[in-house]
Amino acid sequence: MFGAYSNPGDLSTFVDIPDFNCKSIYDIKFTDNELEEYVTNFCRCFNLKEHNENIIPEFIKYIKSATAGHVGFVRHILYYTREEMKPKVNELTWNKILMYLNSNGFNETINNCRGLPKIKSFSRDEIKLCENVLLNKTYPYQSSNNSVLALIKSGVLVTDKNYVLQFSAPIVMRSFIYQNYGNEKISETVPESLYDFIVSIFTAMCLESRELLQRTLSFRFEEREETVILEQMWQKEFYRMGKRLLNGYFMSCDVGATFASNGYLDFYVDEPLNWAIKILREGRCDETTGIYKEITLYAESIAIVDIRSESIKVQKLKENFVHVSYSKNYDAFKIECLGRDTVNIKF
Structure with missing residues (x-):
């Protein structure tokens, strides 16, 4: 969390943090049940359920897939969707929400999200590494590679159970693709x-x-x-x-x-x-x-x-x-x- 949300100029704190007080992205994300409850309650407070009962389950499916349960990304999608859809709530459909989530307007909010990568601050090696992970679904974790360690620490990349590198969530990959290409x-x-x-x-x-x-x-x-x-x-x-x-x-x-x-x-x-x-x-x-x-x-x-x-x-x-x-x-x-x-x- 410190790497993703603190001072972008450094990836370390000025004090030593013991390992038992450190949390990875896996420790701070929603479980499936927590995500479903959070999205449902958020939507009901916005009166979405009254207008289209199909919106909530579709929204849950989308958010679960796009964010991998990352708390900040879940909140970001819900907040900006609500702000955009306020004038349209009486005739709101899942189709309209989906169109917004695939629009340039929403994409611009992604690029301003603090938890998402800012490519202009990446080193050349870090950009190349992200490109390799994007193009090669079996790119291995390398503990001696400082770029790998920096991108994992900042929440851009994670490793799976086979120690293969991947983007921490599809929304992170989307942001990288848009900024880089x-x-x-x-x-x-x-x-x-x-x-x-x-x-x-x-x-x-x-x-x-x-x-x-x-x-x-x-x-x-x-x-x-x-x-x-x-x-x-x-x-x-x-x-x-x-x-x-x-x-x-x-x-x-x-x-x-x-x-x-x-x-x-x-x-x-x-x-x-x-x-x-x-x-x-x-x-x-x-x-x-x-x-x-x-x-x-x-x-x-x-x-x-x-x-x-x-x-x-x-x-x-x-x-x-x-x-x-x-x-x-x-x-x-x-x-x-x-x-x-x-x-x-x-x-």
Whole structure:
């Protein structure tokens, strides 16, 4: 707690604190029962239950997934949602709350939250470490690494039971992604449709990301007898390029947490576009059937972007799927979509 909420200029106190008086992030977070009781009581004080009984259980599910029970983050979400929704309480729905939680307005409150990382104060090694944890789901804890120790002490990273590093909560990962990848020069126009948006992203990737994608082969594993770039790398590049093309519209990067699905980074573009995007890799369609289905409840347009090697042929085009095949050297993309002409991108 001291590391996260005290003077940001130092990670140590001027007195010695014995170990038995030290608490980790695991010691100060809500249990599931405590979180449910706290959120329920907060919502009832705000008279939410009178207008829509479905709001409270959905809110609990969202907060539990996004915050990992971190007390400060739970309070932050509840407080700013209440302030935003006060004028709308009589016609409030969970859909409206969800749209707010994936809006730029809420994202700005996240970046001002004391418990969340401020990337501008990170060292280069700390930023690189966070990128490695984001891209590699099995990045090991290293007790001799000062950057690891500093990020754990400040509550940005934690270790699981296998001593693998991970972000302390999805909302922390969301803040890091937005600050680290979401601040490049934006386009002056906005694509007319979600499909055009996706084509524009892979056009930009073809122009700019070839060397970057090749370098990420250091993060790899062998599957189907060929090297496959990690799904997280595609997600990061998709987000980085997508932010530049939206010209002021906000692209949320934590829809996986929003819909209580574990282990995936999905994207949602806020009103009035209401686009939802799911990233898959190497034709893994069947494994995620239950994960992205709820997105259709809130979006006007959805796309499941299936990114695969050109050696893995698309067997059948399906509704809402955009199949993107990349060449061996990542210098060309072929985009196939039901009802659309095939697009070949190469420069």
